[in-house]
Amino acid sequence: MTTGHPRRGSMSRGAAGPALLVAWLMVSLACAPAARAPAAGSAASADAGGAPWDALAAAARTEGEVAIYGPTGGSYRQALVGPFEAAYPGIKVSFTGGGPDLPPRVISERQAGKFIPDVIVLGTTTINDILKPAGALDPLPPLLVRPDVTDTSRWFENKLWWADNEQQYNLMFEGSVSQLIAVNTSQVDPNSFTSYWDALDPKYRGKIVASDIRRPGPGGGQSRFVWLTEGLGQPFLEKLFGEMDVTLTEDRRQLADWLAQGRFALSIFPGTNEIDEAAKQGLPVGYVDVRKLKEGYPVSAAFGTVAVLNRRPHPNAAQLYLNWLLSPDGQIAWQKATRGNSLRADIPKDSVDPSTVITPGSPVFFVSLERYAQFELDPVRKVIGDALEKRR
Numbered sequence: 001m002t003t004g005h006p007r008r009g010s011m012s013r014g015a016a017g018p019a020l021l022v023a024w025l026m027v028s029l030a031c032a033p034a035a036r037a038p039a040a041g042s043a044a045s046a047d048a049g050g051a052p053w054d055a056l057a058a059a060a061r062t063e064g065e066v067a068i069y070g071p072t073g074g075s076y077r078q079a080l081v082g083p084f085e086a087a088y089p090g091i092k093v094s095f096t097g098g099g100p101d102l103p104p105r106v107i108s109e110r111q112a113g114k115f116i117p118d119v120i121v122l123g124t125t126t127i128n129d130i131l132k133p134a135g136a137l138d139p140l141p142p143l144l145v146r147p148d149v150t151d152t153s154r155w156f157e158n159k160l161w162w163a164d165n166e167q168q169y170n171l172m173f174e175g176s177v178s179q180l181i182a183v184n185t186s187q188v189d190p191n192s193f194t195s196y197w198d199a200l201d202p203k204y205r206g207k208i209v210a211s212d213i214r215r216p217g218p219g220g221g222q223s224r225f226v227w228l229t230e231g232l233g234q235p236f237l238e239k240l241f242g243e244m245d246v247t248l249t250e251d252r253r254q255l256a257d258w259l260a261q262g263r264f265a266l267s268i269f270p271g272t273n274e275i276d277e278a279a280k281q282g283l284p285v286g287y288v289d290v291r292k293l294k295e296g297y298p299v300s301a302a303f304g305t306v307a308v309l310n311r312r313p314h315p316n317a318a319q320l321y322l323n324w325l326l327s328p329d330g331q332i333a334w335q336k337a338t339r340g341n342s343l344r345a346d347i348p349k350d351s352v353d354p355s356t357v358i359t360p361g362s363p364v365f366f367v368s369l370e371r372y373a374q375f376e377l378d379p380v381r382k383v384i385g386d387a388l389e390k391r392r
Contacts, residue, residue, distance in 0.1 A: 047146065047147060047148035047327075047328075048146055048148070048327070049145055049146050049147060052145065053145070053146065053323075056145070056316060056319060056320050056323075057088060057320055059316040060088070060091055060314070060316040060317040060319075060320040060321075061088070061090045061091055062316075063091075063314040063315075063316055063317045064090065064091060064092060064317075065091065065092045065093075065094055065314055065317060066084075066091060066092075066093055066094070066118050066119065066314050066317035066318055066320070066321045067094045067096075067116055067117045067118045067119075067312075067313065067314065068080055068081075068093055068094065068095050068096070068117065068118070068119050068120070068121060068321070069096050069098065069102045069105075069106065069117040069119070069120045069121070069122070070095060070096070070097055070098075070120070070121040070122065070303070071097060071098070071099065071121070071122060071123075071303040072097040072098055072099055073097065075337045075338050075339075076097065076121075076303065076337070076338065077095055077097060078337040079333050079334045079336070079337035079338055080093065080095060080121060080325075080334075081093045081095050083329070083330070083333035084321060084324055084325075084330070087324060087329065088320065088324070091317055091320070093321075096117070099122075100123075100125075100126045102120065102122060102126070103120070103122070103126040103127060103129075103130035103131045104130060106120070106130075106131060106136060106309070107130065107131075107134055107136070110134075110136065110311075115309070115311045115312065115313055116313070117309055117312070118308065118309060118312040118313060118314050118315075118317065118318035118321070119306060119307070119308050119309070119312075119318050119321055119322060119325075120306070120307050120308075120309065121303065121304075121305070121306050121325070122303055122305065123301065123302065123303050123305065123368070124163035124164075124170055124172065124301055124305050124368040124369075124370065124373065125368075125373050127163070127164075127169075127170045127305060127307050128163060128164050128169075128170055128370045128373065129373075131307060131309075132164060132169050132170070132307075135310075136309055136310060137169040137170075137307050137308065137309060137310060138169075138308050138309070138310040138312075139168040139169060140168060140169060140171055140306075140307070140308060140322070141168065143308060143318075143319050143322055143323075144322070144323065144326070145319070145323060146323040146326070146327055148327055148328060149323055149326045149327055154344060154345060154346040155343055155344055155345055156175060156343040156344075156345050156358060161173075161175065161301075161343055161366070163301060163305055163368055163369055163370055164370050165370045165371055169307055170305055170306075170307050170370075171305060171306055171307075171326070172301040172304060172305045172343060172366075172368060173301075173304050173305065173306065173325070173326055173331060173334070173342060173343055173344070174301050174302055174303070174304020174305070174334070174338075174340045174341060174342060174343065175299045175300075175301060175304075175341055175342075175343045175358055175364075175366065176299065176300055176301075176302055176304075176340045176341045176353075176356035177290065177291060177297055177298075177299055177341070177355060177356045177357065177358060178221060178222060178225075178272075178290075178297070178298040178299060178300045178367065179270065179272050179275075179287045179288075179290060179355065180196070180222055180225075180226075180268060180269065180270075180288075180290055180297070180298070181193070181196070181199050181266060181267070181268055181270075181287065181288040181290065182256075182259060182266065182267045182270040182275045182285055182286065182287050182288070183259075183265065183266040183267070183285070183286060183287070183288060184259050184260065184262050184264065184265055184266070184284055184285060185284045185285060185286045186262060186284040187207075187262060187265045188265050188266055190286050190287060190288045190289065191289070193288045193289075193292070193293060194292065194293060194294060195293055195294050195295060196226075196232055196236065196290075196293055196295055197236070199240075199266060199268060199288070200236070200239050200240060200243075200244055204244065204265055204266060205243070205244050205245050206244075206245040207264050207265040207266065208240075208244050208245075208246045208247070208264060208265070208266055208267065208268060209246070209247045209248075209249060209255050209258055209259065209263075209264040209266075209267050210240070210241075210246050210247070210248055210249075210255075210267060210268045210269050211248070211249065211250070211252060211255060211267075211268075211269040211270065211271065212248040212249065212250050213269050213377075213380070213384070214380075214381045214384055214385065220373075220377060221298055221300055221367030221368065221372075221373075222269050222298055222367070223269070223377060223380050224298075224367055224372050224373075224375055224377070224380075225297075225298035225365045225367055227375075227377075227379070227380050228365070228372070228375070229295055229296060229365060230295075231294075231295045232295055234383050237380065237383050237384055237387065238383060238386075238387050240268065240387075241383075241384045241387035241388050241391070242386075242387030242388070242390050242391050243391075245391070246268070247264065252270065252271025252273075252274045253271070253274045255267055255270060255271060255274065256270070256271065256274035256275050256277070256278045256285065257278075259275070259278075259285050260278045260283035260284060260285050262284075266288075275287070276353075287355060289355065291358075291359045291362055295363075296362065296363030296364060296365055297362070297363075297364060297365065298364075298365045298366075298367045299358060299364045299365065299366050299367065299368075300366075300367050300368055301366075301368035302340055303338075303340075304334065304338075304340055304342075305368070306322065306325060306326070308322055328344065328346065328347050331344045331347055332347050332348070332351075335347070335349070335351050335352050336351040339351065339352055339353045339356070340352070340353075340356065341353075341356045341357050341358060
């Protein structure tokens, strides 16, 4: 599944800030721009944009700070703070970690006349559902100035990946494979699967534990993938929940424990964090590699999307940060800290969890796109509820 090509615009005067405009004018009128010395700590390469990029960095240093709202967790702080500060000394990253509560917090702050964050890095749903309708975001295309960011040939499938329908406000930079089937490796060979339907073999009847995806929360993207994918859809869900005597739980840690203990042979819609933790402990759990299954597989942005607030307090530092984050250096830092798969195709993947890397040319379904997130799960819940009722 793909989206349309992004629309780009010219540099926005309002977003650039007075200091940047003056610096940019000076650069463009210089008689010998090649002789201009690069600013300390900035990249003067063609990829970074050369002299205009140095002018932006200089303007950002006069502001001295960029305020980022991002996900909770040490790995995200590690990705989003230290590497930028090391690349641009003199610009402090003021980082606030949180979750789905951050966008409503931004709205409350603005209602009180406080405009605090410049940039928000989070999941797509809360950005698209809360900040965009509130008119709190600026379009990103005019702010993207680094050639190594705007060159679409450097990205997966030669495009920038926009999560919002307008392809303006919410840019995905992570695309990690989302696992749907976990197994007890002492009982099941994960390499024996070629289709999702193999998990519904009668030999697994009564041996499957699944997350209850009727509840809001994790599993929504996975269930949308199943429902909207040709060859799966309603028949797959009806058989899974109506004929396989599946055990449901909302506790994903319990699900991982049961799978590791051998109480169940496989799990569908598992909690990947919990399965990963069990595997790290040497317990006999693993995933079916969904990249090898004929129906395709879901890909999630997780917390790897970025948006820029309007009326931001540090417009130049925000633009510098945005472009740095999407650059090879920024994305390598993200991959190293989070192990999530960047959608940049021109950087190494040695620090990424191998199971999350997209296979080129394979049929992928980006569950984080707004047009899929807007799909109501009520039909899915009804089919599951009816199947469970018939089973009883």
